[in-house]
Amino acid sequence: MQEAISDIVWELGNQKDIISTDPEDLHAHGYSSWSTVNPDELPVAVAYPRTTEHVATIVRVCHRHRVPVIPFSGGTSLEGNFSAPYGGVSIDFAYMNNIIQVNKDDMDVIVQPSVGWRDLNDELVKLGTGLFFPVDPGPTARIGGMIGTNCSGTNAVRYGTMKDWVINLTVVLSDGQIIKTRRRPRKSSAGYNLNSLFVGSEGTLGIVTEGEWRITQPFSTLKLAVLPEETSVAVVTFPSIRHAASAAASIMQAAIPMQCLEIMDEVQMRVVNLSKFTAPRVWVEKPTLFLKFAGTKGSVKEQIQLVEKITANHKGGNFEFAKDEQEQQLLWSARKESLWSMLSLRKEGEDVWSTDVAVPLSRLADIIEVSKKEMDELGLFASILGHIGDGNFHESIMYNKNDESERAKVEACVKNMVRLAIEMDGTCTGEHGVGWGKKESLLWEVGSETVGVMATIKNSLDPRWILNPGKIMEVPWERQDDHSAAKD
Template sequence: MERAVDELRSLLGEDSVSTEDEILKAHGYSEWSSINIERLPVAVAFPSSTEQVSKIAKICSKYRVPMIPYSGGSSVEGHFSAPFGGISIDFMEMNGILEFQREDMNITVQPSVSWADLNAKIKDSGLFFPMDPGPTIGGMVGTNCRKSSAGYNLNSLFVGSEGTLGLVTEATLKLATIPEETGVAVIAFPTIKDAASMAVDVIHKGIMVGAVEILDDVQMNVINRSGATGRKWTEKPTLFFKFGGTKVSVADDIDQVQQIAKRYDTLDFQFENDPEKQKRLWSARKEALWSMLALRESGSEVWSTDVAVPLSRVAELIELSKKDLDGLGLFGSVLGHVGDGNFHETILFDGAKERAMVEHCVHQMVDRALEMEGTCTGEHGIGLGKKDYLQKELGDAPIQVMRAIKKSLDPNWLMNPGKIFDPKDK
């Protein structure tokens, strides 16, 4: 590994390869990850072009050194940790727009472009990149997106592969037209089950919502305590809807949502179509995780995890999981993209005893999701933390196929090793 680091330094220059403790820690450990390990990468390389990435890969292959791609570092299942040491490849210098194919509604970018910067840069074109799940494109590709039907779907093979098959240095993204009219609605409910059920009703009705998010009472309380949104929210389970389309279609969507809300004992219904006020309403959803983390006492840890189930089961699973979570007596909340059947739990804890309790609670949630024909993760991915669940979800045969693909593309098992699944004989 030392020889590889020396060679990387002569390739990239001293400033583009770091072995400083702080930098290694920032690339091998995450204070919001559910799982962390002792070992760190031996160095972090900061390439600035595809050519440099390719040369880094050649050097790492020559010395059989693991390569661990790193973009925004937001993933929570130990995705970018370094269980076998190796080089963390941080794409932060590769943050440009390479080509804007305006008429095709496509854009080609480097991996560290953030969706927010990207949208700010192209806003005058009338187009935007509609997804906002992760900080950078590289990580979004690492943990999933996109479409093709030409031959084997190699896009989808790489998308979601968490850096275990290759290093992404460019991505072409499908853009959408910025809607003529947008709106945000926020509705509070007496129970989480009511909130989840109403979200399902809205989806069943075929109303074209851009997003439906659920936040539980704890999460709403946390947002109030953090003061991050500059207003006081009802501390009850709350649904956040985003609408987009023509003026007429948005007005119609809102009207339909209001009609559905009448079937429920809602506590509060707010709607905004003024852009600034919308931003303020949506800010609670955006601030959710950070507000929770801001309340962490020093030394305490966080377990943030997600599952997804068929729409018909999501209200039931959220209700059961919330009961278990409340039963822990710890500080934890539920938040979800309930329209996709996907939700998250974030739980703060302190020490080994509490960790074991949290682990049990998370196991129960994942096991239930699998029993309901769901998946162990809707969007966070497998990383180190969910390998056993993946095995449980898929069984041996699909994992054997994945191993065969990995072996053919990465015969020396150097690309982000230890993530998603282990080599057969480990």
Template structure:
């Protein structure tokens, strides 16, 4: 490893800007406060490439010395994706964070992996394009990691997931060779869909150094409605009714009573105080006319489920603060932890018909184990998150947390769902993946891995083991 690092440093120009072995830096890349899982090992170096060619150099050298390469962008992964269980080189895209080209006539943009989706949207706004990039995970998430996990977020119910927005990618393969997955058509049936395979492969098949993304038109008009329900089941059933009718809502989020309490406590929407019960958040967008029409449709559809109210954000500021309260609920949870507590935040997704039951049973088990739990969900997609705040030093609480999470995953799989709808497998859910897809399918995945990365150097220890 030392030899490899020296060689990388030499080829990248010899400075500490290019390759760092600083302890703090290693820790910042190998350990994550966000993540449900962490390992004891750290990377031995952090490389900061400035071009596709430099990434290729890193891969070529690591391939020669069989040294692990761990791509790193926003670092907000929740399942230990950026951990370095076998040491190796963390490749941080901090200096590859530019918008390379915006093509307004084609509605697309080419970016480097180190830019956050929020900065990309600021740039598109600054340029007055009238477009935005609609995939919205945690605000600190960067394009590289978003590709890696096939992330989504609150907009997915309308706009789909990361996979749907990638037109092409420049990818450095395990041996350092550079490919481009395809040209720039928005629709394509030419040859194998390498975009589809690489998006969601968590840095284990190749390292993305550029991505061309589709853009969407910014809707003219928005509205946000907050609809509290007497029960979680009522809220989820109402959401399902809206989806089954195909109403083109812009977002449809569930927050349970505990999450609502956190929104109130966080104070982002003060002086307004929300009812602390299971609540649906609807976002509507389009022309003013279609927004009003969608609202009427949704009001009628949710009525049979007995909502306590149907309240609107009063202005743009309240819309934004409400939505940011949702987007930043994870930060709020982290901020509210007591000394020594950590957060286990994980997601599953199930067929729509099973959603209410799986959420209810999972939450009720966690509560009966005495855990501090809250649930929020992209319920339009059958996807929800369980957040448990616990003390890892309390062996009973730690064991109970693990039990609650495991059983939630088990319940999701029994309902024919998945152990992860948007966060990925990472280091934390390898056993769950194996249970989910079975030996034959896992073998096919491993064969693909072995073909593209024969020495298993790309983000080893993630998704599955050899």
């Protein structure tokens, strides 16, 4: 690995600030306090490329030395996705953060991997485009990592997930070769759908990058959506989590085009109150649905009337609308900041296990009720929240990370929830990805034959298993020896 680092520095012309081996930097790129799992190892270096050619050089050198390469964008992923269990070089795209081209008339944008989705939207407002990019995961997530995890967010119920917004990608392959997946039309049926192969592959098949060196071959082109004429935000409370979940399923079954449909249980509402993130506002501590309506004035009015009727049928009460845009943001921030709220309540030695599953809509109320009961029986501080309109929800459990038996109980509870979701024909992860933490769950979900097909694809694109090894599936033994040899 040391030889690889020297070669990278040499081949990039001894440029300053391209490689860091600062221990704090290594820690920040191999450990995450909000991730469910963290392997013991850290990367041995962090590379800061400025161009696609830099990335290609770094990857080519690592390929030669059989050294792992782990891409890193915003660092907000939650399943140990960017951790470095086999050491290696973390590639941080911090300096590749340009919006290269906004094509207003084509409703698309060309960006580099370190552009944050919020910064992109701010820029689109500043330019007066009337457009926005609707995929909204963790507030500080960036496009490269969002492609990595095929993320979602609160808008997914209406706008779909990251895979629906990618037009093309420029990708550095495991031997340093650079490819572009397709050109810029909004649709294409030319050949294999390589976008779908790379989106959600967590950096295990290729590194998504940009092409400063050739502006016509840029990193990734994303579709944009038109900002709705009218938006309205409301909250409504329910006597039980089952009532709230059933109401959400009924809203979806009525085909009401919600922009967002989110759930938080009474514990999570208490967490928001305790954290004071939205003070001085105090929330009713009951299971709550957060609703966002969008469209023309007329259609928003119609959607609200329909939803009010449905929620009333499920004993929903205290339907409360935001009076103005500021209040809309306040109401919504309670949902968007929910993980931070939970994290802010941690005491010394405590951690939060935050995990996600998704099930078909008709099974939502059942799984949420059972999972909540199991969590409550743990006797720990734990909440349920999520993107309920997509059948996707999260458990956040506070536990003492130094207490082995407590950790084991939490792990068992999470595994039970995953098993139950799979039994209901659901998935072990609706949006956070498999990462380092859910490899066993992926096997339960799709079976060894299907994981075998994934391994065949991995083998053909990355025969030395250097790209983010140990994520999504286990590294074969012979390749583990390679990585250990590189480390030694």
